[in-house]
Amino acid sequence: MKWIGFLLVLAGTCGVGFSLVGEYTMRIRVLSQIRDMMHYINDLITIEYATLPEAFRKAAERMEKPFSGFLKRVSDRMDDFSGEDVSFLWKHSATMLKDVMNKKDYQEFLGCMKQTGFSDAKGQSRALKAYEQRLELQLHQLSEQKEEKCKLYRTLGIMSGVFVCILLF
Amino acid sequence: MKEKSVLQLFPGSLRPLFEGVAKRCFDLSEIRIRAERPVMIYRRGKEYYLTEKGEEKLAEANKTPDALCLETGQVDNLFSYLCQYSPYAYSEALKQGFLTVTGGHRVGVAGQAIRTEDGISGIRNIRFLNIRISHEIKGCATSVLPFLYEKETDKVHNCLIIAPPGMGKTTMLRDMIRQISDGSDVHRGSVVSVVDERSEIAGCFMGQPQNDVGMRTDVLDACPKAFGMEMMLRSMAPEVIAVDEIAVREDVETLLLLLHCGIRVIATIHGDSLEEIMEKPYLHPLFEALYFKRFLLLGERYSACLYDEKGERLV
Secondary structure, three states: OHHHHHHHHHHHHHHHHHHHHHHHHHHHHHHHHHHHHHHHHHHHHHHHOOOHHHHHHHHHHHOOOOHHHHHHHHHHHHHOOOOOOHHHHHHHHHHHHHHHOOHHHHHHHHHOOOOOOOOOHHHHHHHHHHHHHHHHHHHHHHHHHHHHHHHHHHHHHHHHHHHHHHHHO | OHHHHHHOOOOOOOHHHHHHHHHOHHHEEEEEEEOOOEOEEEEOOEEEEEEOOOOEEEOEOOEOOOEOEOOHHHHHHHHHHHOOOOHHHHHHHHHOOEEEOHHHOEEEEEEEEEEEOOEEEEEEEEEEEEEEOOOOOOOOOOOOHHHHEOOOOOOEOOEEEEEOOOOOHHHHHHHHHHHHHHOOOOOOOOOEEEEEOOOOOOOOEOOEOOOOOOOOEEEEEOOOHHHHHHHHHHHOOOOEEEEOOOOOHHHHHHHHHHHHOOOEEEEEEEOOOHHHHHOOHHHHHHHHOOOOOEEEEEOHHHOEEEEEOOOOEOO
């Protein structure tokens, strides 16, 4: 019975460690998707002079779920001239992304459409590019630390389990 | 449908104030918005101002006691909203001082011009908006249409629509295009190309016509007429080309090219009478060759007089 208990404690702490690794990897994946999405949108604005809803709609075709659905929802509402401004629509529709994003990343994502209404495409692109660059930097840091952090989470998970077992023994 | 398209022109915060205006959109011609000044509404040549409660009152000189005045920020926001928060995408249209929005309505803008060596590169600090409501009057060309076809070939005659500003030249042209394109029990439908330099005929929004211009009509939007007519001739193999407001020599030269190629042309021109038009030197080449077989003169309330090339009245 005692050994079964030890095994369960060890499995639990290891599970926590591995789930942290999973979260870390997932965060990198989500942030890369957002970076790609912003990149598409930026290209459509600077190369095709697409309006924001047009850029969102076209980018939605290239993105995976749930970002495709998010972009489509924003562009549809804008094309319908629903009366709300783009920042509100962005924030409102982003609730569907809440579960896939880290809290800090989510807050930053909500604010990235605050600066719109530029009369030249370069100005609009620069405003979006600033967010894209922040994402790039963040991704760079996360990727650099990935191996180290994942190793740490796994080791901590196993070691804390072993430690608790020793204490209980 | 029209009511919705008028209401859609305003962001949510302003919609309750413009609900009444939109409900009576059938005779609405313009909504003029100036920052910190009363919002003015124009219907059937009469001028009204909008109150803070969203009611319309007849404007008398400078007496507008309870007028709704939009703040600078509200005008800014309205303009951004009309551009879908993407003014950069409308920069070419804004250089001309207008943009076409959903529903085919045109928004004239004024503010501070940005001057460069090449001329005006845009407008900033937009404080004045003139929303011109697009009206389609389907069937207004029906009475003249039978006289526009050649009996032997069932082809359309070259036709020039003449009228002073505001008499419905574009509305008449649009309905002619629609009916010629769709055809009828009597006449077959023709392939029509429209060169819509100021987005007034088809009222394109994002390239999509907002007005009914017929099932066989191709539209080249926001393109200079002379250049656009040549492009359409090369690319779309039209039977008829329609353009609004022939005004300069280059337009006439391109029209002559089309007519030499056997393309039929329907065009409009500013003027009070046929005589006045004939006297314009840059139009002489068109009349000398007797290319135009029909001249449609428009008066008040779409009253129309149609003449043939000999000056005989047909309608």
